[in-house]
Amino acid sequence: MKKLFVVLVCVLALSGVLWAQGNAEAAKYPDRGIEFVIPGSAGGGSDILGRTIADIIQKYKLVDQTITIVNKGGGASAVSHGYVNAKTDVDYYLLTCNSANQLSMHVNKSMSPKGPFTPIANMALDDILLVSRTDGKFPDWASVEKAIKANPSSLTVGLADDLDAMALALLEEKTGTKFNYSAYFASSGEVATALLGGHMDLAILNPVECVGLVEGGRLTAIGSFAPKAMSAPFEKTPTFTALGHPDVVMQMSRSVIGPAGMSREAQLFWSDILQKVSETEEWKVGYIQKNVLEGQYLNADDFTKFYGESEKMLLDFAKKLGIL
Template identity: 25%
Template structure:
């Protein structure tokens, strides 16, 4: 019997290995490349209706409607902590090839200001897909008609103007305004910024509780159409195309030499299969080049900004250095 034990152990090992191999092959396509073997879930680390949520849903919609990805794609909202709750939920899925999330500059900002234990280095960057831009809005009857008028007042007394955004202090809506104000000569350490992460920022602007709303371009269009607000400037290199959007003056054309790009892309958990990373890179590239997604970009005022996994990682590493310097000046880096 003792002589049979090594033989039986070898047979068991061969059966186990074959079973694992069969399981692995279940996620391979006919050409031997990796394909999803179950539904893909994209986490939006925010509530419904914001930039992350809209991007995730539009991407999933185009993937499925065009057949670029045939597997079902669902979007789940996991708000909290400026994105940290959603990121933590994906980090727990280490090694998964079908759990993704959408993110943007907060994945650099939030860890740097100490509000998340996870940063971009803790995940697998897949592809960046778009560039969005900041917009600085005031009420339609505000005394300022351009950014220079606003910043002239802020140079005299930075705290006389209250700025509101949907992100926490040290995160995107705050930093995008600070970057432009700094380039205009404002003492950014004295800027009065209010965070409203419960969806009340626009209401606060309209009822006069605050003076300036720092947000994304897409979030301003309907209110501008309704005649309730005016946009003093957007942070794109050139004027955006589209209904209403083309009327928004850029920061640069007002003599302020600065821009802010709200890049937006997709990540997976740590330790994804390299074959799965390759799959998503190619699919996001196909999406980016499609006519259908070009229409989506036009609708929301987004620009094309595709990067593959390696390019995305290098870009994020460099962006983090720049952002850290600004946070340190504000005394917000941890």
């Protein structure tokens, strides 16, 4: 009987050790550094999003491991997607994503053969602007409309991705205009630089991509695709609805996704971390307010639904406008 008792004690002790080890291993994730991949170059909207998130996580020690920003611009997000698709340890990679990337992955077929990317969290909604040089020939939409209707395709508009092209196609369709929009660049930062250098007449940019240049008086936002009037420094920028074109409305989502095949554990882990990020003052004031965005956090499950619905809408719209 005594031997049986000793055996039982040993079995229970061993079970306890194994249970503790199993839980310790489960609690370890992430047990090494994370790469946060940006489908664009430094200074663009996606880069600002990724670096802001990483800085907040590290400031508040929300994750024990280091987060390394990796810029992989080019190919309308195809380079970044290909880089991540080649990885096998998929739980250790995050990507910024936006509506343009969602569309581009279908245009350039850069999704993984293993399946779709893993939605983690939506973080914000971003408006879209038509922008000109402040010292240029086009101080407002009326001057643009007059010039382009007198001489179709005479004005060049800088674009960074397929969503920019879709926004311009929408503007053309609803206003009866025709632009030359062959000026594609690897990132929005390059678009802004080219516009400032006089290499184009206009550009499609998000507020986060030009707010400093607008505040500095170098660029002027002459029309907004936003559904309602925007806040400073774009409070004087008329929406196209106010300009008499109520169907010229479009917004971009800004989010975080994981590679195809990311585990549910990792997906929920980062969804929770990103919720904590969205609740900080640095996020609300230093990112959302500063860059004239609309805060909209959606957790993994809500974002998965939103992601699917927005993807369908984008693809239907792109086919209608001839983007696909």
